[in-house]
Amino acid sequence: MFKEIGALASMLKALPKMKEEMEKMQARLGEIQVEGDAGAGMVKVRVNGRMEVVACDISDEALGDRELLEELVRMATNAALDRARQEVAEASGKLVGELGIAPPGGLPDLSGLMGS
Secondary structure, three states, rough: OHHHHHHHHHHHHHHHHHHHHHHHHHHHHHOEEEEEEEEOOOEEEEEEEEOOEEEEOOHHHHHHHHHHHHHHHHHHHHHHHHHHHHHHHHHHHHHHHHHOOOOOOOOOOOHHOOOO
């Protein structure tokens, strides 16, 4: 029990530094850009670390079939979002490591909250 209280006290002391680092992290999320593609590159979608679509490229080949195009856009977007989540998780893990803190039981997965 005292060990957990000590860990909590340590976290409270680190709050100003954590706030500063989280603000920096938010800025870096906009700089992270990853791409997902589908249909052997017929559709490419790029998203940032805030889970915002920043670009969508569609080849001329994909324009002929509406249903195929819709499916390729969906698949490419999901692939890009998966990669962005991975990048955000890695960046968050680095931040926690740099701060040298972790609450008892580890950190919750907050990647779903990014960009909301």
